[in-house]
Amino acid sequence: MSEVLLEARRIGKRFGGVQALKDVSLTIKRGEIYGLIGPNGAGKTTLFNVFTGLYPRDSGEVLFAGSPLSLASPHSVAAAGIARTFQNIRLFGNMTAQENVMVGRHVRTRAGVFGAILRTRAERAEEAGIRRRAAELLHYVGIADRADDLARHLSYGDQRRLEIARALATDPKLLALDEPAAGMNATETAALRCLIEGLRKDGLTVLLIEHDVKLVMGLCDRVAVLDYGEKIAEDAPDAVRANPKVIVAYLGTDH
Amino acid sequence: MKTTRSGVSEKANACESRRYAVAKSHRERVGLVLVAVALMAFVLASAGTAWVRITNFAVLFVLLSLGLNIVVGFAGLLDLGYIAFYAVGAYVYALLASPHFGLHLPFWIILPIGAAVACLAGIVLGAPTLRLRGDYLAIVTLGFGEIVRIFMNNLSSPVNLTNGPKGINRIDPFQIGPLKFSASDTFGSLIFSGPIKYYYFLLLVLLAVIVINRRLQDSRIGRAWVAIREDEIAAKAGGINTRNIKLLAFAMGASFGGIAGGMFAAIQGFVSPESFILNESIMVLAMVVLGGMGNIWGVIAGAALLSFVPELLRYTVEPAQRALFGKLLVDPEVLRMLVFGLALVLTMRFRPAGLWPETRHRRELNEGRV
Numbered sequence: 001m002s003e004v005l006l007e008a009r010r011i012g013k014r015f016g017g018v019q020a021l022k023d024v025s026l027t028i029k030r031g032e033i034y035g036l037i038g039p040n041g042a043g044k045t046t047l048f049n050v051f052t053g054l055y056p057r058d059s060g061e062v063l064f065a066g067s068p069l070s071l072a073s074p075h076s077v078a079a080a081g082i083a084r085t086f087q088n089i090r091l092f093g094n095m096t097a098q099e100n101v102m103v104g105r106h107v108r109t110r111a112g113v114f115g116a117i118l119r120t121r122a123e124r125a126e127e128a129g130i131r132r133r134a135a136e137l138l139h140y141v142g143i144a145d146r147a148d149d150l151a152r153h154l155s156y157g158d159q160r161r162l163e164i165a166r167a168l169a170t171d172p173k174l175l176a177l178d179e180p181a182a183g184m185n186a187t188e189t190a191a192l193r194c195l196i197e198g199l200r201k202d203g204l205t206v207l208l209i210e211h212d213v214k215l216v217m218g219l220c221d222r223v224a225v226l227d228y229g230e231k232i233a234e235d236a237p238d239a240v241r242a243n244p245k246v247i248v249a250y251l252g253t254d255h
Numbered sequence: 256m257k258t259t260r261s262g263v264s265e266k267a268n269a270c271e272s273r274r275y276a277v278a279k280s281h282r283e284r285v286g287l288v289l290v291a292v293a294l295m296a297f298v299l300a301s302a303g304t305a306w307v308r309i310t311n312f313a314v315l316f317v318l319l320s321l322g323l324n325i326v327v328g329f330a331g332l333l334d335l336g337y338i339a340f341y342a343v344g345a346y347v348y349a350l351l352a353s354p355h356f357g358l359h360l361p362f363w364i365i366l367p368i369g370a371a372v373a374c375l376a377g378i379v380l381g382a383p384t385l386r387l388r389g390d391y392l393a394i395v396t397l398g399f400g401e402i403v404r405i406f407m408n409n410l411s412s413p414v415n416l417t418n419g420p421k422g423i424n425r426i427d428p429f430q431i432g433p434l435k436f437s438a439s440d441t442f443g444s445l446i447f448s449g450p451i452k453y454y455y456f457l458l459l460v461l462l463a464v465i466v467i468n469r470r471l472q473d474s475r476i477g478r479a480w481v482a483i484r485e486d487e488i489a490a491k492a493g494g495i496n497t498r499n500i501k502l503l504a505f506a507m508g509a510s511f512g513g514i515a516g517g518m519f520a521a522i523q524g525f526v527s528p529e530s531f532i533l534n535e536s537i538m539v540l541a542m543v544v545l546g547g548m549g550n551i552w553g554v555i556a557g558a559a560l561l562s563f564v565p566e567l568l569r570y571t572v573e574p575a576q577r578a579l580f581g582k583l584l585v586d587p588e589v590l591r592m593l594v595f596g597l598a599l600v601l602t603m604r605f606r607p608a609g610l611w612p613e614t615r616h617r618r619e620l621n622e623g624r625v
Contacts, residue, residue: 052492078494086492092485095478103482107494109475113503116474117467123474130475170494 004063005030005174005205006051006082011060013046013229020046022229023060028174033196033206035220035237037213039249042226044209045087048178051207052084053077065173078107083172085163087179087209093152097143097162100151101134104169137165141195157188164195175199176207181215189215217241225249292458300451307450311522313562314457315515320542320558321464321551322511327540328549328613329477330504331484333393335536336380336400340509342407342531343376344369344516346417349526352427355418362429366517373513374506376403381505385498388487400536407528422527426520429456436521453522460518464511468551471507480504481549545602547609556611564598565591 006028013021020043028034036044049055051062053074062069064080083104092100109130115123138144141161146154151162160180167175177196181189189212196219199206210216216223217237224234227249233240240246299306323337347369351360380399384392411419428449429436436456440447471477479500482490491497520526538561546557572587602610 054488054492073496074491075494075496078492083494084492086489090486090489090492092482092489094485095481099478099481103478103490103495104493106475106479106482111475113471113476113507116470116476119470127474166493 003029005065006207007063008047008051009061009063011047011050011062012058013043013050013055014058020229021050021057024226024229024231025060026224026231026234028205028207029221030205031200031203032221033200033208033219035216035223036207036209036226037211037216037223038226042249043229044226045178046229047226048084048176048207048209051077052082052176075107078170078172081171081173082176083167083170083174084176085160085167085178085180087182089156089159089163091151091159091162091166093150095151096148097138097151097154097158097165098131098134098147100162101137101165101169102130104137104166105130105133107170134165134169137168138162140168141165142191157184157191160184160188160192161195172204174205174207176209178209179211180208181210181212193219293455297445297451300446300448304448304450307448307454309563309566311450311453311457313559314454314461315519315522316539316542316562317555317558318457318461318464318515318518319512319539320546320554321468322508322515323539324508324543324549324551324554325468325471325480325511326504326508327543328554329472329480329484330501331480332501332504333389333396334505334508335393335397335533335540336403337396337508337512337539338531338533338536339380339400339403340373340376340512341516341519341535342403342528343373343509344513345520345526345530346407346423346516347372347513348517348520349423349426350416352521353423354425355423359427362427362517362521366514369517370510370513373516374510376513377505377507377509378502380509381502385501397533397536400531400533404528404531407531417528420528422525422529424525426524426526428524429453429521450522453518457518460514465551465555472551476500476503541599545599545609547612549613550609550611553609553611553613557609560610561595565595568594 004027008024008026011021011024012019024043024047026034036047038044046055050057051069053069053076064082067080069077069080092103095103109126111123111126114120115126135144135147138147141164143154143158143161143165146158146162151159154162164175164177164180180196181192184192193215196206196208208216208220220237222235223237223240225232225240225243225246227245232245232249233243235243295310299310319337319341322340323334326332326334326337348362348365350356351358351365351368352362353359380396384395387395407417408420410416411421417423429452434440434452436452437449439449440452479490479495482493482495483497483500487497519530523530539558542558542561543554544557545561546555547553568591569587572585572590573583576583576585606612
């Protein structure tokens with residue numbers, strides 16, 4: 001088993017006249033929390049969407065767990081072991097919290113139409129397993145008491161947690177979080193930080209896009225900085241903070 | 256610590272026993288409904304065979320609505336051409352059991368064939384429309400429904416496949432061994448007329464379709480359908496192969512339509528393209544929406560209501576006018592549609608989620624009171 005979980009080589013993505021990503025290469029090692037920061041519009045979410053198959057990339061390749069991700073559809077990326085959350089939370093609002101997590105188990109279960117109609121023994125066992133795992137995950141992220149509430153009636157922080165639980169339900173190797181602390185107050189952010197640290201302790205690799213610099217610097221093992229679609233730095237948090245290029249990108253040059 | 260734990264388990268026990276009581280009373284209620292529905296045929300028959308016939312067509316529409324509910328209610332894909340699958344099922348039955356081609360296969364072979372052909376038609380319709388949603392999907396499905404009807408209308412030359420607008424006549428009724436669905440049988444003092452036999456057959460099919468629907472709804476596939484309805488991108492990213500799951504919704508919905516169509520052809524004894532106009536698609540959709548999209552019982556109630564109310568009006572409007580004014584002022588047909596339209600508008604104004612909405616929606620409406 002190699003140490004590198006995800007390797008992106010010279011990823012390029014263009015939207016019409018805008019070069020959103022230009023030759024971005026990066027490697028994420030197993031078990032680390034890898035931060036991705038950059039000013040607004042730097043291409044962070046675009047890179048995310050390329051990794052998770054929502055956008056087809058124009059050039060470059062992605063190796064995940066040693067094998068190349070083809071220009072794959074999102075569901076096969078999820079099957080390969082990358083799970084994600086969204087910057088603007090995307091839950092199944094009219095399903096309960098528990099059902100949301102149960103949907104996440106879809107990719108790891110097999111029952112089809114006939115199994116469902118005939119209620120075969122295998123289908124019932126699988127269904128019980130799905131239910132059990134969903135309950136465990138809700139407990140894990142700390143919202144077990146909201147299991148039967150509709151997702152859209154949860155508080156903002158709980159919705160974030162639910163999205164993470166749903167992502168975890170796919171048994172990912174890499175969990176990609178797109179600005180999980182956006183809009184959270186200090187208490188919620190602290191709780192989120194505990195949750196992410198717990199994930200690392202349990203052996204998960206995390207890719208984190210975040211604007212909250214304190215959170216990124218405190219949590220991440222390594223940080224990459226994007227600016228205008230290019231990677232301008234990749235290093236340990238302290239080194240990145242001292243990097244003159246990064247300071248220029250964030251604060252502008254001194255004319 | 257100990258007290259809390261025992262407290263919790265007591266609560267759980269109470270919960271468990273209450274659930275058992277609920278399940279028991281639920282089962283009793285279901286049993287009662289079944290008995291009532293089974294006896295209804297004879298009550299109806301005493302009011303005239305016409306009413307049994309009307310009920311049979313109502314059950315056919317319930318079946319159609321349940322099929323469409325999979326596509327529209329569960330998966331959230333707006334389908335305005337659903338009647339096409341009904342047409343496919345009906346024509347498959349007509350072609351395989353009539354003098355038109357001289358084929359007379361038994362119904363228990365044709366109905367599955369009809370379902371399979373309709374299922375295929377569902378996939379044919381579904382495949383090119385996978386990227387479409389909402390209004391755009393509605394337009395394409397509307398077009399598909401019209402194409403099927405126009406095909407039925409024109410496939411009479413050079414090879415006479417469908418007999419064109421004249422339709423196909425003298426379709427075989429169902430027959431199980433010596434039991435013919437076209438004739439009456441007497442058992443003791445009970446008279447089983449043809450429509451009554453069809454009634455019981457339809458009830459069996461309906462029961463099966465309800466069970467299948469319920470089970471699909473609570474399954475991995477059913478959850479995937481609802482997830483796609485709620486947020487397709489999140490569903491995709493969560494590992495659902497949205498293409499296949501949507502196709503599955505189209506295929507399942509179409510199969511139910513195909514089975515209903517086959518039974519329609521047998522009961523009616525005659526099919527023509529006229530039975531499968533756009534109006535019928537809209538009617539079935541209205542049943543689903545009026546009853547409560549996504550809720551099986553609501554959809555059944557909606558379909559039953561929209562099937563019976565026009566018939567009731569047909570039988571009451573004319574006598575009522577004669578009794579009140581001594582003569583016929585407004586043509587019953589006109590008034591019927593007027594009342595019907597008004598009822599639809601009022602329902603949608605005051606119960607936008609349908610008469611009997613899906614639990615999720617109901618829970619949402621009640622939330623303020625809790």
